[in-house]
Amino acid sequence: MSDPVVDNAVPSGNSSVAIPTDISGQILDLDEDDDLEVFSKGTTLTEGSSFNASMQTSPASLINQYKFEEEEEGDADTKDIFVTVDNPESIVTAIETFVTYRVMTKTTRSEFDASEFEVRRRYQDFLWLKGRLEEAHPTLIVHPLPEKFVMKGMVERFNEDFIETRRKALHRFLNRIAEHPIFSSTDDFKIFLTAESGELTSHKKQGPGFLSRMGETVKAVAASVRGVRNRPEEFTDMQEYVEAFTQKIGSLDKVSQRIVREKKEHLEELKESGPIYTLWSQSEEELAEPLKRMAGCLDSCCKETEEQVKELNDHLIPVLHEYVLCTETLKAVLRRRDNIQADFEAKTEALAMKKADRDAESKVLSLAWDSLVGRSPEEVKQQKQQKLKGEIKEMRVELDKMEDRMEWANNALKSDWTRWQKVMRTDLRSAFVDTAERNVNYYEKCLAVWESFLHSQRTEAEGNGKVDSS
Amino acid sequence: MADSGSEEIAVIGNTDLTPSESENNLKNTMVEKGTSLLKKMEISVAEAEKRTGKNAVNMQETYTVYLIETRPVDAASEGTNPVPDSLWRRYSEFELLRNYLLVAYPFVVVPPLPEKRAEFVWHKLTADNMDPDFVERRRVGLENFLLRVASHPVLSTDKIFYSFLTEENGWKETVFETGFQAKADSRLKALNATFRVKNPDKRFAEMKHYGDELQSVISQLLRVRARAADRLYGVYKVHGNYGRVFSEWSAIEKEMGDGLQSAGHHMDAYAASVDDILEEEEHYADQLKEYLFYADAVRAVCRKHELTQFELEMAAQDLISKKQQREELATGTVRTFSLKGMTSKLFGQETPEQREAKLKMLETQIEEGEELVKERKTECDEYVKSAWVDIERFKEQKDHDLREALISYAIMQISMCKKGIQVWNNAKECFSKM
Numbered sequence: 001m002s003d004p005v006v007d008n009a010v011p012s013g014n015s016s017v018a019i020p021t022d023i024s025g026q027i028l029d030l031d032e033d034d035d036l037e038v039f040s041k042g043t044t045l046t047e048g049s050s051f052n053a054s055m056q057t058s059p060a061s062l063i064n065q066y067k068f069e070e071e072e073e074g075d076a077d078t079k080d081i082f083v084t085v086d087n088p089e090s091i092v093t094a095i096e097t098f099v100t101y102r103v104m105t106k107t108t109r110s111e112f113d114a115s116e117f118e119v120r121r122r123y124q125d126f127l128w129l130k131g132r133l134e135e136a137h138p139t140l141i142v143h144p145l146p147e148k149f150v151m152k153g154m155v156e157r158f159n160e161d162f163i164e165t166r167r168k169a170l171h172r173f174l175n176r177i178a179e180h181p182i183f184s185s186t187d188d189f190k191i192f193l194t195a196e197s198g199e200l201t202s203h204k205k206q207g208p209g210f211l212s213r214m215g216e217t218v219k220a221v222a223a224s225v226r227g228v229r230n231r232p233e234e235f236t237d238m239q240e241y242v243e244a245f246t247q248k249i250g251s252l253d254k255v256s257q258r259i260v261r262e263k264k265e266h267l268e269e270l271k272e273s274g275p276i277y278t279l280w281s282q283s284e285e286e287l288a289e290p291l292k293r294m295a296g297c298l299d300s301c302c303k304e305t306e307e308q309v310k311e312l313n314d315h316l317i318p319v320l321h322e323y324v325l326c327t328e329t330l331k332a333v334l335r336r337r338d339n340i341q342a343d344f345e346a347k348t349e350a351l352a353m354k355k356a357d358r359d360a361e362s363k364v365l366s367l368a369w370d371s372l373v374g375r376s377p378e379e380v381k382q383q384k385q386q387k388l389k390g391e392i393k394e395m396r397v398e399l400d401k402m403e404d405r406m407e408w409a410n411n412a413l414k415s416d417w418t419r420w421q422k423v424m425r426t427d428l429r430s431a432f433v434d435t436a437e438r439n440v441n442y443y444e445k446c447l448a449v450w451e452s453f454l455h456s457q458r459t460e461a462e463g464n465g466k467v468d469s470s
Numbered sequence: 471m472a473d474s475g476s477e478e479i480a481v482i483g484n485t486d487l488t489p490s491e492s493e494n495n496l497k498n499t500m501v502e503k504g505t506s507l508l509k510k511m512e513i514s515v516a517e518a519e520k521r522t523g524k525n526a527v528n529m530q531e532t533y534t535v536y537l538i539e540t541r542p543v544d545a546a547s548e549g550t551n552p553v554p555d556s557l558w559r560r561y562s563e564f565e566l567l568r569n570y571l572l573v574a575y576p577f578v579v580v581p582p583l584p585e586k587r588a589e590f591v592w593h594k595l596t597a598d599n600m601d602p603d604f605v606e607r608r609r610v611g612l613e614n615f616l617l618r619v620a621s622h623p624v625l626s627t628d629k630i631f632y633s634f635l636t637e638e639n640g641w642k643e644t645v646f647e648t649g650f651q652a653k654a655d656s657r658l659k660a661l662n663a664t665f666r667v668k669n670p671d672k673r674f675a676e677m678k679h680y681g682d683e684l685q686s687v688i689s690q691l692l693r694v695r696a697r698a699a700d701r702l703y704g705v706y707k708v709h710g711n712y713g714r715v716f717s718e719w720s721a722i723e724k725e726m727g728d729g730l731q732s733a734g735h736h737m738d739a740y741a742a743s744v745d746d747i748l749e750e751e752e753h754y755a756d757q758l759k760e761y762l763f764y765a766d767a768v769r770a771v772c773r774k775h776e777l778t779q780f781e782l783e784m785a786a787q788d789l790i791s792k793k794q795q796r797e798e799l800a801t802g803t804v805r806t807f808s809l810k811g812m813t814s815k816l817f818g819q820e821t822p823e824q825r826e827a828k829l830k831m832l833e834t835q836i837e838e839g840e841e842l843v844k845e846r847k848t849e850c851d852e853y854v855k856s857a858w859v860d861i862e863r864f865k866e867q868k869d870h871d872l873r874e875a876l877i878s879y880a881i882m883q884i885s886m887c888k889k890g891i892q893v894w895n896n897a898k899e900c901f902s903k904m
Contacts, residue, residue, distance in 0.1 A: 290873055437894075
């Protein structure tokens with residue numbers, strides 16, 4: 001699976017970069033004009049699911065211009081960026097051991113300096129990217145990353161299967177980002193795909209980092225305690241949906257894993273029966289041949305079952321698992337949206353209180369202190385009024401900004417929510433369709449095995465002149 | 471086949487075999503309908519019923535009785551619809567019949583009864599003898615037993631067997647009157663005794679060894695099969711959970727709802743289908759079990775041969791030693807060491823009269839000995855002949871039946887695969903509408 005080590009920085013134009021065969025020849029030439037609306041169809045390279053997204057290449061006019069069309073089969077791919085994650089390698093340094101993955105990009109987008117890039121990234125880098133995207137767009141839904149650490153089943157970090165599962169998940173993650181109209185046009189994404197390791201490290205240090213994220217979390221916790229007053233109904237609906245969906249997807253995940261376990265155990269028993277028939281055939285004469293064939297059939301069915309289990313593990317289980325992780329993201333997004341609204345409501349209240357202060361001030365004469373200090377009541381009143389007026393003005397400006405921010409966040413969430421639902425539907429549909437198809441294949445193969453057994457026995461019976469009563 | 475005193479049965483009425491029963495008959499046995507009793511008589515174990523009553527020690531007990539129905543074969547063709555003759559028997563009576571047959575026809579591989587207690591069960595089946603599924607499978611097994619006996623060239627002619635089928639009352643007494651019980655006890659003793667045979671018929675030794683292997687291999691198979699059935703049950707039933715979750719999930723989705731809901735139904739159907747599958751597999755297990763028990767019967771026949779051979783060898787041995795004694799006495803020489811010779815040397819020779827008496831006795835014994843050896847030789851040869859005939863018959867039956875069993879297993883698997891293909895194709899269609 002691992003290719004020979006390739007230079008970490010392969011600049012554009014180097015034709016040694018391998019292009020996945022299913023996308024070569026499908027990259028269209030696009031106009032350089034930034035403002036041109038481009039219709040493009042996203043294709044994930046692994047799952048084969050697809051959806052349409054019209055993309056605005058300029059970041060300014062964002063959410064409201066999203067149009068999402070129904071999946072159309074047979075359209076030419078108009079995706080303008082292709083990303084793959086492969087070629088995991090262990091790196092051993094004095095301090096630590098970790099795995100890097102090769103991230104290859106092919107793109108025709110104008111904001112990229114070249115059309116091909118190859119870099120190496122480690123899990124931490126992906127984590128960084130995710131954090132940046134979430135920070136910049138708190139109410140947009142970022143596809144989940146594979147978990148940092150899997151405790152159950154005692155999976156070792158450097159175990160081949162674990163690395164491969166992680167690689168696939170990272171690949172999916174990056175592709176989802178690439179397909180997202182907003183995320184894929186962020187600087188962070190671009191840098192992630194193109195920067196050499198040194199460049200990336202220094203860029204990472206620049207932006208708000210760990211501490212600010214800590215701050216976010218603390219704020220979030222505080223805000224969730226505070227609560228939102230007038231949450232619009234649609235967001236409450238979303239919340240309820242997310243709660244129910246969390247339960248369902250969790251159950252599906254568990255059920256699927258249980259099925260895999262049961263199948264594995266069934267397989268273990270099945271594996272024992274073939275050899276017994278073989279053993280039996282050694283004591284028999286006439287029966288030796290059918291018994292040996294029987295053993296062969298059972299062995300074949302075992303192989304098919306093994307294949308079926310592997311495919312479940314490789315395809316269905318990871319997808320379900322990702323959507324379990326998604327529910328955490330959804331909950332966080334809704335929480336953040338709530339916080340933004342809570343902040344706004346708090347500020348609104350503060351402004352109202354300040355206004356009330358101001359109104360109250362104009363009525364009350366706090367003479368006593370002021371005469372003590374030696375200021376004339378009129379002077380003091382003026383000063384106070386001015387101060388309050390200034391404060392109120394500031395607050396109003398703040399409040400307007402916050403209102404904008406809140407509206408923006410709400411709209412962003414609404415659009416992305418629709419988008420997410422479409423993606424989820426596509427992903428889960430194709431995962432289940434594929435699983436059903438694989439199960440059909442499994443049964444068809446087993447059917448063939450047993451039919452050939454039957455055929456062999458019938459031909460033999462005819463050959464021996466025996467009468468067949470079946 | 472010799473037909474000894476079987477009367478025509480006048481019956482009125484009609485019992486057709488239900489389709490499942492005919493199916494069972496065909497599946498269970500390759501019964502040679504052309505021979506013997508079955509030529510004239512249709513036999514079936516039609517029903518099972520629970521009874522309660524007092525047993526031998528006056529305690530209340532519950533037991534199951536089985537209805538044996540018999541009907542002359544040509545009744546149907548005559549256009550009349552005769553009611554079959556019927557009587558009720560319980561399992562212990564079947565056992566009695568079989569024990570009698572074992573003793574009366576030691577050279578026959580006597581068909582086995584279905585198991586007394588459920589063994590090699592997987593979790594869904596209980597080991598409870600009163601469980602209706604177990605009772606049903608036993609009913610089928612008992613019918614199979616009767617058909618096998620009725621189609622056996624030798625066994626089918628037995629009068630006790632015939633009256634088992636036709637005489638409800640007093641049958642037990644008739645059996646005991648044959649005095650077989652005494653023979654049964656000695657037979658059991660002999661079978662379990664250890665002795666060494668010098669010249670067994672090689673074929674029987676091999677056959678006994680084969681019986682051992684067959685028993686071992688089938689036991690292993692049955693054990694693995696039971697465990698595999700457990701697992702398969704789990705796999706299918708867990709899919710039922712998909713059905714439940716899909717249904718619940720469809721309630722919160724707008725566009726996906728319909729597809730999910732209908733897919734869920736197919737998952738339920740898939741989960742439910744395992745019950746039929748495993749029931750059919752149980753049938754296959756029963757066919758294997760029959761031959762597991764047959765292995766025992768084969769071993770018994772081989773053992774009996776060893777016994778007769780051993781007795782022959784003992785008699786021959788005895789004869790030889792007696793002849794030697796005579797020779798010694800006649801010639802006065804001691805050829806082989808014998809205690810008598812030693813004592814006579816020590817204590818002096820016998821008188822001529824004593825010697826004469828001894829010689830005369832020995833002559834008689836030798837005569838008797840030779841008769842015995844001749845008898846035993848004939849017994850042995852006859853036994854070998856008739857037993858081997860039955861063993862050959864058994865081998866052919868076994869090869870045929872087990873091959874058919876394998877074929878029906880394959881047919882079962884094919885049906886299971888086809889069902890699976892159908893369900894998952896349906897599910898796929900529903901999923902694609904999600």
